[in-house]
Amino acid sequence: MAERVATLDLLTAGRVELGLGEGQGPVELHPFGARVREKREVWEEAVQALVPAFTRMSWEWHGAHFDFPARNVVPKPFQKPHPPLWVACSNIQTIANAGRWGMGALGFQFVSAEAARAWVNRYYIELTRHQSKLAEYPTNPNIAMVSGFMCADTDAEALEKAAGWTFFVFCLSHYGRHGIPNPGAGNMWDAYQEWRHTDKAQETLRSGLIGSPETIRRRLREFEATGVDQVILLNQAGRTTHADICRSLELFAREVMPEFHAREPEHDRWKADVLAGRVALHDEDADTYKLYAHQNEDIVRLTPEQLKAKMAAKEREAGRT
Numbered sequence: 001m002a003e004r005v006a007t008l009d010l011l012t013a014g015r016v017e018l019g020l021g022e023g024q025g026p027v028e029l030h031p032f033g034a035r036v037r038e039k040r041e042v043w044e045e046a047v048q049a050l051v052p053a054f055t056r057m058s059w060e061w062h063g064a065h066f067d068f069p070a071r072n073v074v075p076k077p078f079q080k081p082h083p084p085l086w087v088a089c090s091n092i093q094t095i096a097n098a099g100r101w102g103m104g105a106l107g108f109q110f111v112s113a114e115a116a117r118a119w120v121n122r123y124y125i126e127l128t129r130h131q132s133k134l135a136e137y138p139t140n141p142n143i144a145m146v147s148g149f150m151c152a153d154t155d156a157e158a159l160e161k162a163a164g165w166t167f168f169v170f171c172l173s174h175y176g177r178h179g180i181p182n183p184g185a186g187n188m189w190d191a192y193q194e195w196r197h198t199d200k201a202q203e204t205l206r207s208g209l210i211g212s213p214e215t216i217r218r219r220l221r222e223f224e225a226t227g228v229d230q231v232i233l234l235n236q237a238g239r240t241t242h243a244d245i246c247r248s249l250e251l252f253a254r255e256v257m258p259e260f261h262a263r264e265p266e267h268d269r270w271k272a273d274v275l276a277g278r279v280a281l282h283d284e285d286a287d288t289y290k291l292y293a294h295q296n297e298d299i300v301r302l303t304p305e306q307l308k309a310k311m312a313a314k315e316r317e318a319g320r321t
Contacts, residue, residue: 005083009079009082009083012078014079018083018084019086019087019088019106020085020103021087021088022040022088023043024090042065046065048063048135054073054076054077054081055081081138084140086104087103088106089105090108095107095123095143095286098123098126100126100132101131102139102140104141104144107119107143109146109294110228115286116222118286118288118289120228121283127139144229144231148168148208148209148234149208149234150244151210151252152247152248154212158210158211163196164237164240165210167192170188171188172294208293213255220260224267227267
């Protein structure tokens with residue numbers, strides 16, 4: 001992985017940002033012989049084994065999950081010491097861990113500005129007061145949220161073209177409730193057709209950045225005020241056409257982005273003050289906000305402790321049969 005990341009960083013003249021994650025569940029982990037309950041421990045060791053390979057001329061690792069002799073991994077990345085590190089936070093609780101680890105937090109859109117402010121504060125409190133890095137790397141103080149996205153001239157047109165986002169959420173819900181079928185079995189698009197007209201689907205449309213430029217500007221201002229650093233726009237899902245995706249991005253770049261780019265220096269000053277301790281953040285009980293805006297009872301990400309307890313219970317149950 002260090003070779004691939006460094007090569008891409010050289011090819012792009014330093015544009016790579018490295019997102020890391022422990023994997024979601026059995027469908028991703030079991031084919032590699034990995035156990036779900038151990039995924040956090042394996043991931044933490046992977047970070048410890050990986051990061052020094054970007055800078056050391058000779059690096060070896062002998063751990064519980066990875067073992068390799070001394071090697072000089074080449075090439076070395078364009079960015080020094082290496083690309084910024086992020087961690088996937090599909091479980092909202094991982095945002096606090098990201099702060100402690102000194103990594104950027106890659107989450108989803110929050111349910112409200114209040115929830116965003118609570119989790120932004122928790123992230124920076126952990127980062128500035130309780131930091132405990134997994135290895136030696138520069139701190140990457142950033143929070144990004146992935147949002148369903150479609151920008152069009154009117155709200156009605158955007159809602160009509162945003163089926164890709166609702167398909168994305170439907171698949172997460174379906175897999176959460178039923179599991180993933182065998183390869184080649186089942187047709188998710190056909191299964192989606194009935195769900196797309198339900199109240200849940202309509203709630204999903206309202207949870208994203210979907211609408212006219214003015215509607216999206218209004219929603220983004222709410223999150224901007226909370227200290228969220230970046231927004232990642234997701235509309236390349238389902239059967240959204242390439243032409244609609246491009247038109248949406250062009251309209252957003254022309255009509256929405258300039259306002260927020262103009263205020264970026266103000267946000268940078270706020271962040272610098274937070275990191276320097278000149279702004280006191282209050283812990284606003286982020287734990288009361290347990291889900292992202294797109295999540296429902298079928299899209300729940302368990303903590304490592306909850307996963308271990310669940311797997312242990314399944315084993316006990318299997319032992320009684």
